[in-house]
Each structure stands twice: as C-alpha cells, then as structure tokens.
Amino acid sequence: MKVEGIAAIVTGGASGLGLATAQALAGAGAKVALVDLNEQGAKAAAEPLGGIGIGCDVSDAASAEAAVARAAEAHGPARILINCAGVATPGRIVGKNGPLDLSVYSRVIAINLIGTFNMMRLVAAAAQSLDPLDGGERGVIVSTASVAAYEGQVGQAAYASSKAGIVGLTLPAAREFAPVGIRVCAIAPGIFETPMLLGLPQDVQDSLGRSVPFPSRLGKPEEYADLVMSIIRNPMLNGETIRLDGAIRMQPR
Template sequence: MKIDGAAALVTGGGSGLGEATARALAAAGARVALLDFNLEAAAAVAAEIGGIAVKCDVASAASAEAAVAQAAAQHGPARILVNCAGIGPAKKILGKAGTMPLEDFARVIEVNLIGSFNMLRLFAASAAVLEPLESGERGVAINTASIAAYDGQIGQTAYAASKGGVVGLTLPAARELAANAIRVCTIAPGIFETAMLKGLPQAAQDSLGVAVPFPSRLGRPSEYASLVLHILGNEMLNGETIRLDGALRMAPK
C-alpha cells in the first residue's frame, strides 16, 4: 500500500498508540483523520501533524457513519484504517463488592469489539468501490487486539474477551474482503507506554517492564506505529495477528 497521498482513518488518534500511529502516517505523507471520543485531544494532535480531528463514538453506528462521512468530505475516501480506540477497565467476575455488573462487561465488548467491527464495515464499504492502486490493493485495515486475548489476567475477563473477539474476526474478515482487494491484519501489543500506564509510579512501571523477556521495558507507541507502517507496505501480510510484546507471556495476576 502506498501511504503517501492516501487518506487514513485512525480511531483513538488523540492519545497513546493511536496518536503515535497518526503521527507516523502523517510523516509518511498520508492525509490523516483522527477519530476520537475526546475531540479536544484529537484536535491538539491534528493541529501538529496537519490532520483533521473528528468526534466519534466507535460503538455507535450513527456516530461512526457521520465521522467517516466527515473525514471523506475533507480528505476523500480512506484507503487506510487503523483501529486503536479501546477501553480496558479491570474488574473481577466475583469481587468484594459482588458480581461484575453486566453493563460493565457489555460496554467493553461494545467499544473494543463491536467498535472495531463497526469501523471495519464502514471502511470496507467505502474502499471497495475505489480504483485499485498499482499493487492491485484498494485498502488496508489494521485492528488492535492485545496479548490479553491469549493470556488474560485475573480481572481482565471483559477486556480479554473483547480482544479475543478482535483476533477471531481477523482471518474471516480478510478472507471475505480479499474479493475487494482489501487486506485485514491485527496487532496484539503487550505492555506499552500508554496514558494509563504512565499514570503509575515509576517503580511500578519499571516492575512491569522487567517482566518482559527482551527488551526488558515497556513498549513504545512508536514501535506499534512502526509495525503499522510495515504491515501497510508488505502486501503479503493479510489475515494475520502479530504479537508485539518482547516475548512476554503474562502471569495469572
């Protein structure tokens, strides 16, 4: 996929992995639309990289449809989608306060899994009617899962289930959209320097980093963004979920 000149959608673009991805795509010449529930954060990044910020609740059909239409009106139909929007609250099935409220589980599934599918379906509908590039491709979609999909910890039932769903939809989506010359891949990051982890004391961050076999540190958002660029440029990567975790396998807690 040729990045230079392509229109790109990045959900969760106002912070963390999404911000790093938006910056990397813009540096590579893409016209980037940062879709985020936090419009102020997205606007701050967009102003720095020459992109546009669009308010979007990925779990809402109406909100996502409006956001994709707004981005297309300014940048043209997108050939690149990177889904980074997500939430990850920790809560036990049976905790000291009782059972996990069903709505808490449902909200994580709505944002992380349904939100990813929601954006994928809208992106695919738009990209499928574009003229193929010289490579024959029309578009590339990259979702974000987590190593919690494989070794989720205590308190991560909702998060692990949502990310396991993202892993599960990757291959069938890639097989279906192959007929439209659209590739679909997923990245499953390990422990990365996101806003949530940066809020922890330095000692806690260091202890988490030491658990990673090599390199023994937290992952950097720029390393996630680098993999996004590689997936876009490598036409044979399709239907694959790639762990990006320094060989980390998480303990039960």
C-alpha cells in the same frame, strides 16, 4: 501500499498508540483523520500533522457513520483504517461485592470489539468501490488486539474477551475482503507506554518493564506505529494477528 497521498483514519488518535500511528502516517505523506471520543484532544493532535480531528463514539453506529463521512469530505474515502480506540476497565467476574455489573462488561465489548467492527464495516464499504492501486489493493485495515487475548489475567475477563474477539474477527474479515483487495491484520501489543500505564507510579512501571524478557522495558508507541507501517507496505501481510510483546507471556495475576 504506498502511503503518500492516501486518506487514513486512526481511531483513538488523540493519544497513545493511535497518536503515534497518526504521526507516522502523516510523516509518510498520508492525509490523516484522528477519530476520538475526546474531540478537543483529537483536534489538537491533528493540527500539527496537517490532518483533522473528529469526535466520535466508535461503538455508536450513527456517530461512526458521521465521522467516516466527515473524514471522506475532507480527504476522500479512506483506504487505511487503524483501530486503536479501546478501554481496559478491570473487574473480576465475581468480586467481593458479587457478580460484575453487566454494564461494565457490555461497555468494554462495545468499545473494543463492536467499535472495531463498526469502523471496519464502514471504511471497507467505501474502500471496496475505489479504483485499485498497484497490485490490485484497495485498502488496509489494522486493528489492535492484545496479548490478553491469549493470556488474560484475573480481573481482565472483559478486556481479554474483547481483544480475543478482535483476533477472531481478523481472518474472516481478511477472507471476505480478499476479492476486492482489502487486507486485514491485527497487532497484539504487550505492555506499552500508554497514558493508562504512564499514570501508574514509576516503581510499578519499572516492575512491569522488567517482566518483559527482552527488551526489558515497556514498549514504545512508536514501535507499534512502525509495525503498522510495515503491515501497510507489505502486501503479503494479511489475515494475521502479530504479537508485539518482547516475548512476554502474561501470568495469571
């Protein structure tokens, strides 16, 4: 799909992977809506891109519906959806103080997995009625999984299972939307320079970077964005989750 002039929605767009992707899309001529729980951050990030920032809780049906409608009002129905909104709340299933509070697990699943599904269903519902572009395409959806979906560490039960859910969602969604020309892929990043990781002490960041076989460093959000753009532009990429991790395989701890 050619990006220029196309309406796009990026969740988690106020920072990290989402912001880098929104910048790449805008740089290629897309009309970008940055959707984030941090509405002020989304608006501030969208301004230099010529886009719009929208406050939204992706795990809430009404909030997501309002955000998609607001984006469509500004730019027309989105053909591109990039799901980057997510949280990584840690916690052992049974810790020193007993079993993990179920609300902690539920919140991670709600934001990471249900939020991805929520935005997918809404954007796809509108995109399927649009006129097809060259090659019959109507839309592209890219979601964010994680290497934790495959090698979840101790204390990552909620996060790993939410990301495994995204991996499991990708193929059936791609198969369902194939007749209307909407492609669905996911990216499973390794250890990247997100706000959460950049808040760790420098020696911890350096140690994490050295654990990556090559290149032995943290991934850059721009590298995630580059892969998103490649997926959008390559019509044969569909139904696949692509690892972007420098060949790292996470250890149990």
